Amino acid sequence: MLKKIFITGLAGLIPIVITIYVVIGLFHFADRILGNFINKYLQEWLGYSVPGLGIIISILIVFIVGVIGLISRMRVTRFLERFILKFPVVNKIYLPVKRTVDFLFFQQSNLKKAVLVEYPRKGIYSLGFLTNEAGNDFQDILGRKLYSIFIPSSPSPLTGFTIVVPQEEVIFLDIGIEKAIRWIVSGGMVNPTDFEKSEGKLSFR
Incomplete structure (x- = not known):
């Protein structure tokens, strides 16, 4: 009985922990790449930096791409997709991720x-x-x-x-x-x- 309770609790926690870990990891990654790059120039020009700037910019980029996609009826998105699929290794990663995202966000409706x-x-x-x-x-x-x-x-x-x-x-x-x-x-x-x-x-x- 105790073993079953433990396994049930573990099975419930693992997806939550992995999800939190991935989300936090993505935020840190965005902050390191974009935030550090832009804060470097802000520090030089204005003398200060903005914590979490990379995350804010990443969210803005997502919304901008979404708006452009809706306005252009996905022409920009399709152009970028065709460009990415030309690279042999990258397309093997992109296609499974794309299918998963399409199913989770669009096809279920x-x-x-x-x-x-x-x-x-x-x-x-x-x-x-x-x-x-x-x-x-x-x-x-x-x-x-x-x-x-x-x-x-x-x-x-x-x-x-x-x-x-x-x-x-x-x-x-x-x-x-x-x-x-x-x-x-x-x-x-x-x-x-x-x-x-x-x-x-x-x-x-």
Whole structure:
């Protein structure tokens, strides 16, 4: 029992500690690079320096890049991305980071609902996400209402595939997108303790 409590506490603390460590590390890095560079000239010209200047400038740069990206409809961002991808070693680092960031900040908003579908064969269910109602081209051919379902890979939900499923075969889950993603990332280890099925829905309790 004590071992289980200890492991549970450790598992809860490790992500928090790593997150704090990374954030503080990034702030210190920005302060050392930008802050020291600019404070050197401030000290020479004005006779004083500003603590934490690098962090402030880094935040401003992020907002400026965001504004430029929105105004230019991401043209500047796409140009920089194409430039970075030309370098063999750098692109191997950039692409995985880019995909992760895109998923965390943008793609999740396109996932409307966590669902279960009977796939890849009868009796086996896959956890997926409703992304949209299938287009009329699909529905007109089959003569029924269809949903587009994204089935993510585990443990990395950054990749996966899309299937088209009839409305009556989609089981909606009363859980949030983030909880479903945590279940996928953990490979099912972070598992709800119980399922309750009622009126075509599955809910966790």
